[in-house]
Structure formats: C-alpha cells, structure tokens
Amino acid sequence: MPQTPEPGSPESAHEEQRWLDSREVAELWPVREEWVPGAAGRAEVRVRRHGGESRGTYGAAPTFYSYHPEDVRRAATxxxxxxxxxxxxxxxxxxxxxxxEYWSRFRFRLxxxxxxxxxxCILGLAVYTVVS
Incomplete structure (x- = not known):
C-alpha cells in the first residue's frame, strides 16, 4: 500500500483541495454511507472531524466528517x-x-x-371531543 502522509500533516495553500463529505465518498466506494467513517479508518484515509462537542446533560452535537480527496481515490482502488x-x-x-440496507430502510419507514x-389518531380524538 502506498505511503500516506500523517493525518495531522498540513498541506500547502496551493495544494489544498475541497475535502469530500460522507455522501460523496459513499458514491465512490461500495460502502453504505453510515459506515464510511469506519471504512476510511481501515483504508487509512485522512479525516477531518467537525462538531461532536459535548452539550453536557443534552448529549453531544452531531459529528460530520470530511475526507481527503486523494486518499479517497487511492482507497477506492x-x-x-x-x-x-x-x-x-x-x-x-x-x-x-x-x-x-433493506431492513434499516424498512424499520425507518415502519x-x-x-x-x-x-x-x-390523536387529532381524530381531539376533533371528536370538540365536536361532541
């Protein structure tokens, strides 16, 4: 496997490309979108993580990931x-x-x-109560 730069290594300004989001990576790889972060870790793709900060009692904010385009192309191969x-x-x-994928969509639709x-049913019960 070719050597990849360290995940924290900076890029020069003229080499900076727009990083890809999970949906774009899922279109390039045969991987379900929710598993792209895990697959990227296994393929040694540089990832930027956005969000996910703690909200105290209210849990954590959503986490979004961006993926380095060259690493994504290398990993696709x-x-x-x-x-x-x-x-x-x-x-x-x-x-x-x-x-x-079928069962996760089925559960969501159900x-x-x-x-x-x-x-x-609640609206129907409310209307019935008001009318009668």
Whole structure:
C-alpha cells in the first residue's frame, strides 16, 4: 500500500483541495454511507472531524466528517481490488450489505408510519371531543 502522509500533516495553500463529505465518498466506494467513517479508518484515509462537542446533560452535537480527496481515490482502488478488509454488512455490493440496507430502510419507514398513525389518531380524538 502506498505511503500516506500523517493525518495531522498540513498541506500547502496551493495544494489544498475541497475535502469530500460522507455522501460523496459513499458514491465512490461500495460502502453504505453510515459506515464510511469506519471504512476510511481501515483504508487509512485522512479525516477531518467537525462538531461532536459535548452539550453536557443534552448529549453531544452531531459529528460530520470530511475526507481527503486523494486518499479517497487511492482507497477506492484498494477497496475495489480487495486490499482493504471491510465487513460485508458495510458494503453495498454484497448480499449481507443489501439485506442490512433493506431492513434499516424498512424499520425507518415502519416507525414513520406508526408515528403518523399515532398523530392522526390523536387529532381524530381531539376533533371528536370538540365536536361532541
């Protein structure tokens, strides 16, 4: 695997490129978007982390990641050639990954349907109470 610079190494101003977000990286790699940070760590891609600071009792702020474009291109080749070990459920090109994606979407849609049904029942009950 080619040597990559240290994650904290600065780049000169004229070499600075726009870093990619998780969605753009997921389009280049056969990896589900929520697993891109883990796959980037396994592929030795430089990552910038934004947010995630503590909010005390209220948990933490959302964390966003940016990925170095050259490292992403290098890792795309390594992932395609199978030189990076990525679990099959993280990938979009395996039956396990497609099954996991299906069930996560199914659970999301089911929970939205249940929530909408609950809201409509509450509204119907409120209207019935006011009218009668």
């Amino acid at each position: 390594a992932i395609a050639e199978g030189r990076v070990d990525i679990p099959s459920v993280w990938r979009t090109d395996t039956p396990d990954g497609r099954r996991a 929970s939205c349907t249940v929530a909408l049904t609950l809201v409509l």
